[in-house]
Amino acid sequence: MNSKTHILLVEDDLLARLSLKSRLERSAKVTEAETAADALELLKRHSFDMAFVDLDLEEKLIGLKVLEAVKAKNIHAIVLSGREDDQIIEQAYILGCNDYLAKPFSKEAIESVMRKFQNKQTNLLERLKEILMTEDDELQSQVQIVEQAVFGDHPILITGETGTGKTFLAKYVHELVGSDRPFIHLNCSEISESLIESELFGHEKGAFTGAVKSKKGLMELADEGILFLDEIATLSLGTQKKLLKAIEEKTFFPVGSEKSVSSNFRLISATCENLKDKVSAGEFREDFLFRLEGFNVVLKPLRQRKNDISTLVNFFLKQNKRRIVLTAEARQALADYSWPGNIRELQKVIEVLRTSEKGIIEKNDVLSLLQKKISKDELIDVALAKEVGLATYLERIESQILEQVLKENGEKVRKTLSDLKLSNNSFYRIMTNIKAGASDVEQAR
Amino acid sequence: MSSRPDNHSSLSHDINSTLSALISALELVSEEWDKNPELVDKIIPLTTQKLDLLKEQLKLYKQSQS
Numbered sequence: 001m002n003s004k005t006h007i008l009l010v011e012d013d014l015l016a017r018l019s020l021k022s023r024l025e026r027s028a029k030v031t032e033a034e035t036a037a038d039a040l041e042l043l044k045r046h047s048f049d050m051a052f053v054d055l056d057l058e059e060k061l062i063g064l065k066v067l068e069a070v071k072a073k074n075i076h077a078i079v080l081s082g083r084e085d086d087q088i089i090e091q092a093y094i095l096g097c098n099d100y101l102a103k104p105f106s107k108e109a110i111e112s113v114m115r116k117f118q119n120k121q122t123n124l125l126e127r128l129k130e131i132l133m134t135e136d137d138e139l140q141s142q143v144q145i146v147e148q149a150v151f152g153d154h155p156i157l158i159t160g161e162t163g164t165g166k167t168f169l170a171k172y173v174h175e176l177v178g179s180d181r182p183f184i185h186l187n188c189s190e191i192s193e194s195l196i197e198s199e200l201f202g203h204e205k206g207a208f209t210g211a212v213k214s215k216k217g218l219m220e221l222a223d224e225g226i227l228f229l230d231e232i233a234t235l236s237l238g239t240q241k242k243l244l245k246a247i248e249e250k251t252f253f254p255v256g257s258e259k260s261v262s263s264n265f266r267l268i269s270a271t272c273e274n275l276k277d278k279v280s281a282g283e284f285r286e287d288f289l290f291r292l293e294g295f296n297v298v299l300k301p302l303r304q305r306k307n308d309i310s311t312l313v314n315f316f317l318k319q320n321k322r323r324i325v326l327t328a329e330a331r332q333a334l335a336d337y338s339w340p341g342n343i344r345e346l347q348k349v350i351e352v353l354r355t356s357e358k359g360i361i362e363k364n365d366v367l368s369l370l371q372k373k374i375s376k377d378e379l380i381d382v383a384l385a386k387e388v389g390l391a392t393y394l395e396r397i398e399s400q401i402l403e404q405v406l407k408e409n410g411e412k413v414r415k416t417l418s419d420l421k422l423s424n425n426s427f428y429r430i431m432t433n434i435k436a437g438a439s440d441v442e443q444a445r
Numbered sequence: 446m447s448s449r450p451d452n453h454s455s456l457s458h459d460i461n462s463t464l465s466a467l468i469s470a471l472e473l474v475s476e477e478w479d480k481n482p483e484l485v486d487k488i489i490p491l492t493t494q495k496l497d498l499l500k501e502q503l504k505l506y507k508q509s510q511s
Binding site: 013014015016018019020022023056080081082083084085102103104105106107 | 454457458459460461462464465466467468469470472473477481484487488491492494495
């Protein structure tokens with residue numbers, strides 16, 4: 001928080017006042033008042049950014065009078081009270097309090113109201129740097145884009161490999177613009193082509209077989225909030241066209257309905273693919289891309305921000321009460337790894353290390369864990385490659401991987417394309433090889 | 446008898462306030478005992494007094510229930 005933030009703390013209980021003051025002073029200047037009279041006097045003489053007001057001071061409920069004076073000066077006000085009667089809570093909100101904390105409350109409640117206040121401040125940049133835990137210049141410049149984007153209604157496109165924090169960032173934008181608004185998240189690769197329109201636009205009863213009752217679409221549910229479309233590159237050209245019209249007009253027709261529906265949603269989309277390449281390949285509409293990238297935020301993979309790894313490791317280590325220690329060599333081994341699964345993978349590795357019986361984690365512990373992952377992912381057979389030729393060998397590997405992922409995904413093609421970041425053309429080429437291979441085997445029989 | 450609900454609600458309010466002060470104080474002690482012993486020295490006696498007050502309040506609450 002800005003160190004110049006000035007907080008007025010009005011609380012008659014010495015212990016409560018001392019504890020809260022000590023906590024708040026870590027990030028702000030705090031002036032305390034024991035009585036309403038003192039508080040009213042301080043309000044006349046000083047300017048404050050925020051106030052914590054207990055309702056019962058030298059007289060019962062006299063804190064409401066202080067609250068009134070605080071709001072008259074347009075100060076962000078938090079009421080603290082052991083009273084839980086709805087009438088009093090309502091009165092406090094009518095007077096303009098921003099949050100009402102019922103006693104007893106914990107430090108998390110204080111941290112939560114402080115976060116809310118921080119988010120109201122304009123200095124979002126520092127906050128974003130803090131939560132992304134990065135010192136990387138390039139990533140910080142992307143953070144500036146988010147800062148510019150937050151308080152408008154332009155679409156935001158987030159691009160980055162899996163595990164780089166795309167969903168996290170979308171949720172953070174939602175928190176900044178108002179977490180009481182809807183946040184509707186759809187992973188486009190997880191819905192089949194035939195269902196995606198009804199999912200997005202909704203449908204009328206009887207619009208298609210199985211539509212036994214009318215259903216609101218996600219676009220309608222996202223009214224006045226955020227519609228987050230993840231893996232947007234997996235949408236078909238036909239769906240892109242319909243979505244483009246709906247985004248431009250903020251109006252659409254549910255499947256089977258002649259009555260249009262309006263929805264004022266903010267679109268955030270995310271992809272791990274290069275959409276410009278997909279446009280060149282004819283797999284993505286240029287006009288749709290143009291509409292999506294009002295603000296384009298690119299999240300770097302972890303292997304390109306190695307200096308942040310140590311900070312992230314420390315953060316994940318502190319997420320659990322069971323603390324472990326990593327030697328300098330172990331940390332270096334983590335820094336040297338390529339992290340194909342990015343931050344999500346790093347988090348999982350730390351979780352696994354934490355379950356180890358050892359309290360001090362050494363280089364070999366890290367290497368053996370990473371080696372298991374590497375050997376599983378990167379098993380190669382040089383002798384076979386020499387025997388059949390590199391091109392044929394690579395074709396076989398491609399086919400095996402595709403068949404395996406298709407099987408894992410229950411033969412869902414769209415999800416498989418998305419998981420493997422594969423274009424339609426490449427998919428059909430490999431499938432043709434697989435079929436040709438199968439037919440060769442049949443003929444040989 | 447007519448004032449009993451008021452007394453009861455006032456007592457609940459007092460107990461909530463006392464608990465709140467105790468929770469805040471103990472959370473702070475747990476975070477600061479090694480970094481800021483002077484602060485902890487100030488807080489501990491107040492916490493002890495507050496704990497005695499809580500005992501009294503809970504006794505009154507029990508009586509009001511019977």
